[in-house]
Amino acid sequence: MTGNEALSADLYQLTMLQGYHQQRMDDIAVFELFIRKLPACRGFLVAAGLEQAVDYLRNLRFTPADLDWLSGTGFFKAEFLQWLRHFRFTGDVHAMPEGTVFFPDEPILRVTAPISEAQFVESRLINIVHFQTLIASKAARSVLTAPGKTLVEFGFRRAHGGEAGIFAARAAYLAGFSGTATLGAGRRFGIPVFGTMAHSFVQAHPSESEAFEHFARANPDNTVLLIDTYDTEGGAQKAVELASRLKSSNIPIKGVRLDSGDLADHAHKVRRILDAGGLTGATIFASGNIDEYTLARLQSAEAPIDGYGIGTRLDTSEDAPYLDCAYKLQAYAGIPRRKRSEGKATWPGVKQVYRRFDADGLLAGDTITLAEIPCAGRPLLKEVMRSGARVEPLPSLVQIREYAKDQLSRLPAGLRTLSDAAAYPVQVAAELRALTERMDKETLPR
Amino acid sequence: MTGNEALSADLYQLTMLQGYHQQRMDDIAVFELFIRKLPACRGFLVAAGLEQAVDYLRNLRFTPADLDWLSGTGFFKAEFLQWLRHFRFTGDVHAMPEGTVFFPDEPILRVTAPISEAQFVESRLINIVHFQTLIASKAARSVLTAPGKTLVEFGFRRAHGGEAGIFAARAAYLAGFSGTATLGAGRRFGIPVFGTMAHSFVQAHPSESEAFEHFARANPDNTVLLIDTYDTEGGAQKAVELASRLKSSNIPIKGVRLDSGDLADHAHKVRRILDAGGLTGATIFASGNIDEYTLARLQSAEAPIDGYGIGTRLDTSEDAPYLDCAYKLQAYAGIPRRKRSEGKATWPGVKQVYRRFDADGLLAGDTITLAEIPCAGRPLLKEVMRSGARVEPLPSLVQIREYAKDQLSRLPAGLRTLSDAAAYPVQVAAELRALTERMDKETLPR
Structure with a gap:
C-alpha cells in the first residue's frame, strides 16, 4: 500500500x-x-x-x-x-x-x-x-447495540491516512456494518457504498428547496436529503413539499439525513412531519459524532432512526x-x-x-x-x-x-x-x- | 497511496x-x-x-x-x-x-x-x-518537554495502517524529532533512520552475551544493545564485558536500550554500571509506552537517558x-x-x-x-x-x-x-x- x-x-x-x-x-x-x-x-x-x-x-x-x-x-x-x-x-x-x-x-x-x-x-x-x-472489535459493539439498523462506515476523512480509511471500512463491514461511504473501499473490497450530499451542496444553492430538487433530479434512484443545514424541521418540511413536486417525474424521496443537534428529538419531530406529509416510506438516517455509546442512548430514547453513519470515533477507535x-x-x-x-x-x-x-x-x-x-x-x-x-x-x-x-x-x-x-x-x-x-x-x- | x-x-x-x-x-x-x-x-x-x-x-x-x-x-x-x-x-x-x-x-x-x-x-x-x-501537534509536545534529547518515532507497527506509519514519521520529524525507525519513511522522505535489535534476537541465542557479540560483529558501526530481555542491570554488565572483548576488533558499544520497568531507576543504575566499566561514552536509549507525559516525569527524575523511542502513543495520538x-x-x-x-x-x-x-x-x-x-x-x-x-x-x-x-x-x-x-x-x-x-x-x- x-x-x-x-x-x-x-x-x-x-x-x-x-x-x-x-x-x-x-x-x-x-x-x-x-x-x-x-x-x-x-x-x-x-x-x-x-x-x-x-x-x-x-x-x-x-x-x-x-x-x-x-x-x-x-x-x-x-x-x-x-x-x-x-x-x-x-x-x-x-x-x-x-x-x-x-x-x-x-x-x-x-x-x-x-x-x-x-x-x-x-x-x-x-x-x-x-x-x-x-x-472490527469496535464496530462489533455498534452492531450489537443497534441490531437491525443500517450502519455505514463514514470515517475516511478523519481516519489516520488513506490505508486506515480503506481498512476501517473493511473491518467494519466484516463485523456487521452494511457498507461504507468510501469509494476506494467499495472498489477494492466490493463493500456496498452509501452516500448522499453534504451541507455545501445546500449552501451553494440560492435555497434549500432548489438544492433538494436539483439533487433529486440528478440522483433519482438515490434521493436522500440532508435536512439540517439551516433548520432540521424546516428541512423536513421542504422534503415533503419536494415529494409532491417530484411525483409526476416518478422520483421518490428515499430518506432524509440528520447531522447535528439532539438527534433523538429531531428524529421524532421529523418522523411526524414526514408521516403527516405522506412520506411514511422515507427513512431517517443520522450521523455526527456517533459511536456505540450514542447509539445506546438513541436506542433507549426509541429514536425513529433507521440507519447511522458512524465515522471518526469508529475509524480512530476513539475510546481505545x-x-x-x-x-x-x-x-x-x-x-x-x-x-x-x-x-x-x-x-x-x-x-x-x-x-x-x-x-x-x-x-x-x-x-x-x-x-x-x-x-x-x-x-x-x-x-x-x-x-x-x-x-x-x-x-x-x-x-x-x-x-x-x-x-x-x-x-x-x-x-x-x-x-x-x-x-x-x-x-x-x-x-x-x-x-x-x-x-x-x-x-x-x- | x-x-x-x-x-x-x-x-x-x-x-x-x-x-x-x-x-x-x-x-x-x-x-x-x-x-x-x-x-x-x-x-x-x-x-x-x-x-x-x-x-x-x-x-x-x-x-x-x-x-x-x-x-x-x-x-x-x-x-x-x-x-x-x-x-x-x-x-x-x-x-x-x-x-x-x-x-x-x-x-x-x-x-x-x-x-x-x-x-x-x-x-x-x-x-x-x-x-x-x-x-505534528502531538510530537511538538515531546520536543518541548525534552529539549536536547534524541527523539525517534517508533510507532509504525501500531499506527493505523501503512500510510499512517509513514506520515507519522514525517510529521514527527517535521516537529523536531531526530528520525524514525521506519525504513519506508526514511526512503520516501529522507528522514534519518534509527534502529538496533529486538528481544527476539537475544532470545534466539543461547545466551545474552552471545547475542550481543553477534550483533556487534555484524553491525560494528551501530552497536546499540537491548539489555532488558532477562534482567536490565545484568544486561548492562554484559555490555561492559563485551566492550573489552571487542576492543581488539575496534568495535565500540555506542549505547544500550531499556524497554521495560521503571526507566528512571534502571537508567540511573545502568549509567553507573556503564561508567564503572569505562563506557562513559555509551548512550542510554529508552522506549516502551513513552509519550510527553512520561518524558516529563523522566526529565524531572533527571533520568540519565540520552534518547527516546516514542511509538504507539505518538502515532495514534493516544490522548486525542x-x-x-x-x-x-x-x-x-x-x-x-x-x-x-x-x-x-x-x-x-x-x-x-x-x-x-x-x-x-x-x-x-x-x-x-x-x-x-x-x-x-x-x-x-x-x-x-x-x-x-x-x-x-x-x-x-x-x-x-x-x-x-x-x-x-x-x-x-x-x-x-x-x-x-x-x-x-x-x-x-x-x-x-x-x-x-x-x-x-x-x-x-x-
Whole structure:
C-alpha cells in the first residue's frame, strides 16, 4: 500500500537479519501475534486483517530500488544486500479465521519460518492485523447495540491516512456494518457504498428547496436529503413539499439525513412531519459524532432512526486507539523461548487455543495450551499458509461477515455490554504453566 | 497511496458533482479547512501535510478502471462519467506553511476552484492534512518537554495502517524529532533512520552475551544493545564485558536500550554500571509506552537517558486520536456562505489570519478576518497553487523542520505546558462578525 511493502519495516529488523545472516543462523523460529490485555472499555476482540497479512507475506520481496536505497544508508554489507535480493517468505502461517472472537494472551496468528523471515515480517504484520482487529472489535459493539439498523462506515476523512480509511471500512463491514461511504473501499473490497450530499451542496444553492430538487433530479434512484443545514424541521418540511413536486417525474424521496443537534428529538419531530406529509416510506438516517455509546442512548430514547453513519470515533477507535499487540518469539530451533522483561513476559512455546461452548452454543471458556498437547474444545488456529503459499483460498469478505455474525451470536450476555463486561474464562493449560516454570528455573542464573 | 487516489473520496462527493453537473453549476467556490476546537489536552496545533495535499491535487484524475468501476455501481449517468474522464484540479490553494503554529477556527488551507473540483477533493484533503497535523501537534509536545534529547518515532507497527506509519514519521520529524525507525519513511522522505535489535534476537541465542557479540560483529558501526530481555542491570554488565572483548576488533558499544520497568531507576543504575566499566561514552536509549507525559516525569527524575523511542502513543495520538477538523464552503459565485447547523456554524466568507508578535518575537495574538480587508500583523496563509500548479517549489522537509523549530521557539510560556495551557487570543475581526450577523438576518426567514 505504501508502494514499497518490503520497506514497511523497522530498521532493526534488517540489522538483526544482518546478525543472523553473518552467523548463518537460519533455524526455524515460531513467532506468535497476540494482545497482552484488553482496553478497559472492551470485553472481547474480533480478529481481522488476515487476508491482507497473507497477501503481504506472499508478495514480499525487495525491489532493486529498495536495495539501492538500503545500500545508501551505510548500515549494510554488500554481501548481505545481495542475499536480500532473493529474500522471500517461505514459511507456514496458522491463524484464527477473520471474524473470530478472541481474548488476551491467545495467539491469533502464528508464523513458523526460518528466523530471518519470521523476524523480518513483524512490523508490517502487526501494522495490518492490529488495526483491522482494533476496528472490527469496535464496530462489533455498534452492531450489537443497534441490531437491525443500517450502519455505514463514514470515517475516511478523519481516519489516520488513506490505508486506515480503506481498512476501517473493511473491518467494519466484516463485523456487521452494511457498507461504507468510501469509494476506494467499495472498489477494492466490493463493500456496498452509501452516500448522499453534504451541507455545501445546500449552501451553494440560492435555497434549500432548489438544492433538494436539483439533487433529486440528478440522483433519482438515490434521493436522500440532508435536512439540517439551516433548520432540521424546516428541512423536513421542504422534503415533503419536494415529494409532491417530484411525483409526476416518478422520483421518490428515499430518506432524509440528520447531522447535528439532539438527534433523538429531531428524529421524532421529523418522523411526524414526514408521516403527516405522506412520506411514511422515507427513512431517517443520522450521523455526527456517533459511536456505540450514542447509539445506546438513541436506542433507549426509541429514536425513529433507521440507519447511522458512524465515522471518526469508529475509524480512530476513539475510546481505545490501540491494542497492546505483540509478536513474540516463542520457539527457535525446536526450543521454547520466553521473554521475561518486567510487565511484558510471554507464555513460551508453540501454542493453540481451544474453545468450549455451552448447551446453547454460547462461548463457555478457552484454554491456551501447547500445540502438541490437544485439549477439549475446538481448536481456533488453522493452517492458512504452508511453505509460503496459501493452503486454500481464503474466505470471501461476505463469508467472513457471515462467520463473524455467527461468532457475535455466540457471545454470552455478560460480554455484550458496552462497559463492565464479565471476565471471560481463559485458562492456561497445566502443561504450559509447567513449561514456563521450568524455563524460568533453567535460565534464571544465566 | 491506496493505488487509486481519485477513489479516496466519499460517494457523496460524486452524487453532488452529478447534481452540479446536471445543473451546469460551475462557478467558483471557496472552501476552507480548519479545526473547530482544541482537544482538552492541547494548547496549540502545528500545521502539516501540505506537501502531500498538493501532490494529491496535482495528480488527481480518474483512470479508465476507476470509471469502469463507477459505472458498475449504477449511481451515475454515462454522460457524467464521460465528463469525469477529463476531471482535473485547476484551482488555487492558499495555506499556512507546514510547521506553522495555529489555533481553532483559523483556516489553514483554502481552496478556490470551480465548485465540483473544490467539493470533490474534500475527503482526501482532510484525510491527509488532519492526520499529519494531529501527529505534528502531538510530537511538538515531546520536543518541548525534552529539549536536547534524541527523539525517534517508533510507532509504525501500531499506527493505523501503512500510510499512517509513514506520515507519522514525517510529521514527527517535521516537529523536531531526530528520525524514525521506519525504513519506508526514511526512503520516501529522507528522514534519518534509527534502529538496533529486538528481544527476539537475544532470545534466539543461547545466551545474552552471545547475542550481543553477534550483533556487534555484524553491525560494528551501530552497536546499540537491548539489555532488558532477562534482567536490565545484568544486561548492562554484559555490555561492559563485551566492550573489552571487542576492543581488539575496534568495535565500540555506542549505547544500550531499556524497554521495560521503571526507566528512571534502571537508567540511573545502568549509567553507573556503564561508567564503572569505562563506557562513559555509551548512550542510554529508552522506549516502551513513552509519550510527553512520561518524558516529563523522566526529565524531572533527571533520568540519565540520552534518547527516546516514542511509538504507539505518538502515532495514534493516544490522548486525542482526532481533531475536530472541517472543510467548509465559505463562498460560492462571489457570495459568502454560512453553515448554521447546531453546534457546527462557521464563520463565512474568504478569510485570512493575521498574527502579531511581542517585543521578544513571541506570539501575541491572531485575528481572523476577511481576506479582502487586511489588518495588523503578518498574514499566515500564502498562495501555494495557482490554476492547478504550484506557484513555486515547496520547502524541503529539512527547511520545514527549521521553520517549525522557529515557530515553537516563539510560543509564549503559557502555551508550552502539557496541560492547562493558557488560552491564546484569537480575535474575529469586526467586519467578519458584521458579515455573519448580516447573513443570519438575511437567510433566517428562508
